[in-house]
Amino acid sequence: MKTGKEYIESLRNRNIKVYFKGQLLDPKTLSEHPYIRGHFNSAAVTYDLAHDPATEDLVTTTSHLTGKKINRFTHIHQSTEDLLKKVKMLRMISLRTGTCYQRCVGFDAMNATYTVTYEMDQKLGTSYHERFKKFLLYVQENDLMVAGAMTDPKGDRSLRPSQQADPDLFVHVVDRDNKGIYITGAKCHMTGMVNSHEMLIMPTMSMGPDDRDYAVCCALPVDAPGVLHIFGRQTNDDRKAEGDLDQGNPKYGIVGGETLTVLEHVFVPWERVFLCGEIEYSGMLVERFASYHRQNYGGCKGGVSDIVIGAAATAADFGGYGKATAIKDKLNQMIHLTETLYCCSIACSAEGRKTPSGAYYVDPLLANVGKHNVTSLIYEIDRLAQDIGGGILATMPSESDLKSEEVGKYVDKYLRGVASIPTIDRMRILRLLENMTGGVALVESMHGAGSPAAQKVMYSKLANLEAKKKHALDLAGVVLPPKKDK
Ligand code: SF4
Ligand code: FE
Numbered sequence: 001m002k003t004g005k006e007y008i009e010s011l012r013n014r015n016i017k018v019y020f021k022g023q024l025l026d027p028k029t030l031s032e033h034p035y036i037r038g039h040f041n042s043a044a045v046t047y048d049l050a051h052d053p054a055t056e057d058l059v060t061t062t063s064h065l066t067g068k069k070i071n072r073f074t075h076i077h078q079s080t081e082d083l084l085k086k087v088k089m090l091r092m093i094s095l096r097t098g099t100c101y102q103r104c105v106g107f108d109a110m111n112a113t114y115t116v117t118y119e120m121d122q123k124l125g126t127s128y129h130e131r132f133k134k135f136l137l138y139v140q141e142n143d144l145m146v147a148g149a150m151t152d153p154k155g156d157r158s159l160r161p162s163q164q165a166d167p168d169l170f171v172h173v174v175d176r177d178n179k180g181i182y183i184t185g186a187k188c189h190m191t192g193m194v195n196s197h198e199m200l201i202m203p204t205m206s207m208g209p210d211d212r213d214y215a216v217c218c219a220l221p222v223d224a225p226g227v228l229h230i231f232g233r234q235t236n237d238d239r240k241a242e243g244d245l246d247q248g249n250p251k252y253g254i255v256g257g258e259t260l261t262v263l264e265h266v267f268v269p270w271e272r273v274f275l276c277g278e279i280e281y282s283g284m285l286v287e288r289f290a291s292y293h294r295q296n297y298g299g300c301k302g303g304v305s306d307i308v309i310g311a312a313a314t315a316a317d318f319g320g321y322g323k324a325t326a327i328k329d330k331l332n333q334m335i336h337l338t339e340t341l342y343c344c345s346i347a348c349s350a351e352g353r354k355t356p357s358g359a360y361y362v363d364p365l366l367a368n369v370g371k372h373n374v375t376s377l378i379y380e381i382d383r384l385a386q387d388i389g390g391g392i393l394a395t396m397p398s399e400s401d402l403k404s405e406e407v408g409k410y411v412d413k414y415l416r417g418v419a420s421i422p423t424i425d426r427m428r429i430l431r432l433l434e435n436m437t438g439g440v441a442l443v444e445s446m447h448g449a450g451s452p453a454a455q456k457v458m459y460s461k462l463a464n465l466e467a468k469k470k471h472a473l474d475l476a477g478v479v480l481p482p483k484k485d486k
Contacts, residue, residue: 002047003047008044011195016223018259025231038253039192039252039253041251043192046073046093049092064358073106073107075140088299090300091302095303098249099253102145102196104293105191106148106192106200107146108293108295109146114129115356124278131272132274146197147190147198147200147222149261152171154204155169160210160211170203170214171184179270181267181270184265187263191257193229194229197222199219201218205286206282215277217276218272218273218275224267226266229262231258242400248436254435254436254441255441290368290454291367292367294367295348296449297445298344298346301341301378302339305341309338309385311436312433319418337381344370347363348366351363375446386433389433396415
């Protein structure tokens with residue numbers, strides 16, 4: 001297993017093409033780039049904690065392929081205990097980073113692909129599962145980080161992939177020969193892409209008979225010929241070119257360093273193709289991946305919210321109002337909401353079940369409910385945090401002003417809270433709170449792992465409304481007339 005430092009070093013000699021603000025970046029110094037380094041650092045924590053005796057029980061496990069000790073982020077869940085440990089691991093890591101560490105997306109994509117290829121092979125007589133196991137073995141043996149790549153640009157949402165004015169708005173197979181396939185298109189919102197080794201491409205939705213070329217799942221290095229990445233902007237990101245204080249979380253940044261990843265006639269050899277044209281398994285792969293990823297959010301956002309609660313409570317202490325009853329009440333509300341998020345992740349894991357492949361899968365209904373809660377409860381948690389933090393969260397002078405020869409003494413004097421806490425420390429906590437409760441962090445809670453509408457679609461599929469109606473009718477003593485044949 002790699003350490004964090006070895007992980008970062010392993011990414012130095014790539015031919016990766018990353019553009020930011022119109023400039024092509026030097027791949028050798030990507031991990032030191034001020035706008036990008038936090039995301040490398042955050043992912044590196046998932047490597048370092050595997051070597052820490054205090055955390056290795058959660059972060060390491062035994063490969064079912066080799067019997068060797070591996071990093072859990074490369075594992076295929078073999079029990080409900082594995083599913084539970086995943087959630088506990090995420091909450092624990094979030095407490096250390098306060099932000100996204102990105103490695104879960106590929107983790108979930110691998111578990112989804114593992115289970116679906118097995119079932120597909122059983123039904124269709126294909127040999128995708130064995131191919132995928134070879135890729136998985138390569139990932140485990142080299143302790144790689146894999147970016148899960150699902151979301152296509154989608155163009156006109158009222159049209160199917162094959163009906164779009166531009167055929168590339170969904171990733172599709174444009175050519176094939178006896179060596180492999182060629183794909184073109186793009187993937188959006190790609191968390192952790194530029195600091196991953198590989199990407200695992202999956203279809204973005206179920207596909208119809210005319211969309212066969214769009215039903216494709218395959219793996220390729222993030223620096224494969226024909227691939228380029230456009231690194232996204234974030235709220236307040238130019239603060240990263242300044243000092244540390246105004247960033248709030250300077251070491252690990254905010255959210256996952258997302259990209260628009262473009263694929264121009266990219267070659268993928270057959271041994272790395274895990275679904276190609278089998279439209280009936282496209283939707284299943286999407287659902288599996290989505291549910292595994294939605295499982296995470298009570299763990300990952302639970303840990304992030306723990307930091308928000310701690311920062312809000314400390315801001316109140318530093319301002320001298322931490323003991324007020326109203327503050328304690330707000331903190332209790334935040335704790336209640338945070339643990340509510342965590343409950344769903346624990347529940348969908350405890351209720352997980354074995355799939356035909358032997359791998360374990362979460363309860364999809366409970367996983368979707370958990371992610372859906374995140375789309376509103378995080379807003380409430382952050383609203384309470386901003387309520388506690390006060391207007392200063394939005395109006396505070398900069399680090400440069402604090403350090404200015406002319407006005408620094410005034411910032412220091414007038415932003416002081418309780419006399420025993422240096423002004424700079426009060427400012428640090430307020431900046432952490434500002435950055436964690438605004439901008440991209442909130443949008444990520446809404447749309448990461450799928451927008452609320454995507455979770456609602458799953459309810460009607462999974463919740464068995466007809467059975468609920470039947471129970472109600474039985475209790476009320478209503479017997480419906482038999483349905484007439486048409
Ligand atoms: Fe993992 Fe997603 Fe949370 Fe990032 S946002 S830490 S990838 S679950
Ligand atoms: Fe996410």
